[in-house]
Amino acid sequence: MPKAYQLTKSKYCKGLNCPKALYLSVHQSNLATPPGPAQQLRFDEGTEVGILAQKEFVGGVLIEEDHTQLAQAVEATQTCIGDKSIPAIFEATFIHDGVLCRVDILKRNPDDSWDIYEVKSTKEAKEEHEDDVAIQLWVLEHCGLKVRNVFLKHINPEFICPNWNEYFMDTDLTDAARFKVLKEVDSFLSKQKLLLSQAEMPDVHLGSQCGNPYVCEFKDYCWKDVPAGSSLELYRSKKKYDIYYNQYEFIHEIDPKQIKLTEFQNRQWLASKQDEPIVNLEGIRKELLKLQFPLYFIDFETVAFAIPFLDGMKSYQRLPVQWSCHLMISPESEVEHIEYLVDVDSSDDPRVACAKSLDRLFQRGFGTLIAYHQSFEIGVLNELADQVPEFEEILRESVKNFWDLEQIFQKSYYHQDMAGSCSIKSVLPHFAPELSYKDLEVQDGGSAEATLNKMVRGLLPADEVQARRHQLLKYCKRDTEAMLVILENLLDLTKVKLS
Template sequence: MESATMSFPISKTYFLAGLHCPKRLWLSICRPEDASPMSLAAEQRIKQGKAIGVAARESFKNGILVDGNLKHCLEKSWELTVVGAGQGVECLFEPAFLYDDILVRCDVLRRLPSGNWEIIEVKSATKLKDEHIADLTLQHYVLEGLGLTVEKTSLMVVNPMARNWSVVQDRFCYQDVTAAVVRWRGQLPQKLAEFRTLLTEPTAPQVPIGSHCDRPYRCPFKDHCWQNVPPISIFDIPLLKQDKLQNLMNSNIWNLEDIPAEFPLTQKQRTFIDRMTAAKPQIDQDLLRQLLGQIQPNQPLYFFDVETHSSAIPRFAGLHPYERCIFQYSCHRLNPDGSLEHFEYLHTEDSDPRLPLLISLIHHIGDRGSVVVYNQSFEKGVLQQLAAAYPNYGAKINQIIDRLWDLQVIFKRAYFHPGFRGSYSLKKVLPVMAPQFCHDDLVIKSGNEAPLVWEALLECSAPDKRAEMAQQLREYCGLDTLGMVKIYEVLQQELKD
């Protein structure tokens, strides 16, 4: 491994990576090949962030976009600010500055009436985060170092209550964070010195793995750092405090089976370990019978699943930022005679899917019989949003809501299997309960991927590709409801055996 040279500039991205985890910074610069391929979700966050940045520019008049290759951007930004050639320019978008081997680009740089400058950072988030202050502090440091007077630093975040995205002034919430940036400036020199020293080292720093590897997003180097962690490990123990987790790691204990009997754990944690290390499932037959008995007898059973899309910039009128928009459902109806029927709806046009989907849903789900879902709070929330958006259908929707029955509760309370790896999710439960029905063979493997494929479908003009993506979505959502049917049948058989 080779250390980074001091001529390699530290960008905002690298700086924030270092704050998140020093090892992540070192790997990003010295061993980038150890990163996992970028996920669809990560690609979408980047795409969304760029779109929000473009949308924010409409809030400013007489702005100039500084684009082109980096050398040109640095020269143009210098000319329009430090040299003073841009006296008549009110705003610069994406200006680039290099100082002290630190490279930054400002989302918006606005000239104030005083002649001084305001740095404005635009985020697709809906509220202030600590990392935003650190980001702005680094920009402030670079611009002041170049001789510019930064009078104000501000943050623009998405207004989550904006109901009409076409009204530019309602899109964002604006917050002056100058005082917070000034406070953060005190620790900046030390942080930069630490990072520069770190990058001269021939090997990565020793940083313990932990929950930070997934917060706020999964680190691109997690697979590399966690390669020796077993599939079921000490990290799966519920509510295990950091000091106890650290004690186990210091003792090189990773497997649940290796935890000493005298190690201090709560009863809930001990129960979890016992279940995970058991050779066979643990089933509370009485509770299982009681929970299944809540299903309406001698009526059709509707196994129901939905897919939703949300984005910072609402795709359709009437939606606010990040509001869930249902675009697909699958429903398997198990009739009292044992026959199984499948109904579904997938909106494939670039128009608001909610009303046509709602009409189809009401048509397919009758007025009697339990509606089986997996994680009731999600489907209930989506249906409640539909009822609020279309009050004329409110009574029909609420009647469906009243009949919801949550299959997931079975696996939270009455049925435990080590193969679930401590999870209640359908993606973990289904391969154990019905191995022939799992998502591994599908193109779409998770609920996070489905809305991204749907968005790609709407933006695609090639008929063959559109048909392919539509089929992928139908297969994914359909397997969720068919999987629930198979799980239900296995549970019923369990009570008979």
């Protein structure tokens, strides 16, 4: 008899995405990478959205027992079910045949049937949510509950703060959940239980499931032995897993007559074959000659809230709260560094404060605004223009003057060290290894966003605020400094003199 393992709703869904992830999460959970600050922020926001959803069910009762008190949680749930004065149960807990599930919201109907509400902090129902609710339906019906409807309660994409009565939207997943219960759940559960009873970890190839629908917590572990230069570095290739496992382990081994490569992938192939960077000097020169003084090397940091607090904002709408700019007024002038970071003690609307700071910056006149991955900066400026009409004109004008440094690496320059990525952190070490982010306390955009989010919401301890501000300023400055250094290297390489 296989040992009876206790599956949970989330483990079941994990196992559908990747059996190895399920196996590891049960038998070797220590191999998981702990959530980083950005991921933890999303988890915390999910919890806050869940609590907000409970407010729609007045009189609902929370099952407070946590995962260490499951028997008591199941018992408390049954007590609530028996009490007809209770209209809804939050975190209702059920176990059937070794499968545990906690229902976010279980609503009692007048005919003694129940509606399941799974709460998500997304703006739409996604395919994977169907499995999430199907396993709940399976458990509850096996526990003898009459379930009438199954809903996904998610954020209404049209919600605008402060129309709180329009914050949530319910998507009816009853049919999808019933279909899965009928056709899939039993057989998937049997397979998962059998898998967990095996002594050997399943041999699962790396694949798109490692990063989709979310980055797997075991990715660092599973990918640690992938060699540099492997075909898994092929840029934006849907076939890279097949190529890697079934044809060519390394990019330099690929036969382009057998595998159709994009222009970018072809540069990757040439670079690995010749063991040197592939550079289109003429293409880079042509782009560099478009630059006009003053040159603004600019980078924004933003925050985005599931539950926004500023009137007129949507959920997850980007709010720029920090920028860094290295500025060259003319070829002869010294490079200036100018920066902005929201003052959380100010009573000013942060959107207006940021727009004002940019208005001051752009008073030097428009030349070229150099960004790395310009669609982000342009999007942020356009959204800010929508929100702050008094500065709309100058903000809209600014977006006409962008020049994207990333494009050089997408079209005209590839070095093997980039490992199939054009991000600034992949490009920078090749040009300026001394300028890495490793010496900084904040080393990536996700950590910066998590810190800014807490700072803006007043959740940072008062004695930490100054130190954190300093760290954030250093991080954002490094981004624009890196852009400046990369551009200087490209100018040297192409012998272009800007005038």
